[in-house]
Amino acid sequence: MGTKSRIYLSLGDSMSIDPYTGVRGGGAVSQFHGWLKSLGQPWRLDNRAVDMCRMRYVPAPAKGDLITLTIGGNDLLADQEEYLKKGLDSFAEEHLGLLTRLRADNPDAFLIVGNIYAPQAPLTDQLARALDEVNTIIFANIKNVGAHLADIRRAFRGHEQEYLCYDIEPSLKGAAVIAGLFKKAVVTAGGL
Numbered sequence: 245m246g247t248k249s250r251i252y253l254s255l256g257d258s259m260s261i262d263p264y265t266g267v268r269g270g271g272a273v274s275q276f277h278g279w280l281k282s283l284g285q286p287w288r289l290d291n292r293a294v295d296m297c298r299m300r301y302v303p304a305p306a307k308g309d310l311i312t313l314t315i316g317g318n319d320l321l322a323d324q325e326e327y328l329k330k331g332l333d334s335f336a337e338e339h340l341g342l343l344t345r346l347r348a349d350n351p352d353a354f355l356i357v358g359n360i361y362a363p364q365a366p367l368t369d370q371l372a373r374a375l376d377e378v379n380t381i382i383f384a385n386i387k388n389v390g391a392h393l394a395d396i397r398r399a400f401r402g403h404e405q406e407y408l409c410y411d412i413e414p415s416l417k418g419a420a421v422i423a424g425l426f427k428k429a430v431v432t433a434g435g436l
């Protein structure tokens with residue numbers, strides 16, 4: 245009798261996908277899935293990450309034994325003026341609502357959530373402060389639902405020219421860094 249496969253569910257935006265890397269299987273999710281399969285247990289990938297995804301478009305219900313989520317950057321870009329004028333409370337509420345729903349649908353899943361990096365182009369001081377505040381919110385929300393942080397912002401800081409292409413998309417090297425952060429979350433927690 246064979247071992248039952250477990251589901252790796254990928255949700256989110258272009259931080260997770262292959263196309264910008266220029267290599268089929270080069271995205272963070274694909275690279276991380278390859279590592280999972282190398283552990284000897286069967287993992288089936290349910291990849292629902294899509295380019296330009298925003299929090300309100302993350303599919304529900306979504307089930308997995310292991311879930312990675314990269315989300316929020318497109319929300320910030322689309323609603324930048326509103327967030328800068330009114331503050332980030334609505335972002336915080338929507339992000340926490342999404343994580344709470346994912347946790348309710350998957351109470352025993354290993355949940356890894358990425359934060360948001362800066363683009364290659366320099367940010368104004370106001371935008372840099374807002375990005376720092378957003379990442380503080382994301383970290384608090386992650387702790388609130390018992391998830392694990394993939395600190396993409398910290399890993400990319402100072403390496404944007406190397407890890408990004410088209411100003412804001414992960415290159416093959418950037419995708420490898422994100423996959424490495426997913427792996428680190430699993431290893432640091434002592435495995436799955």
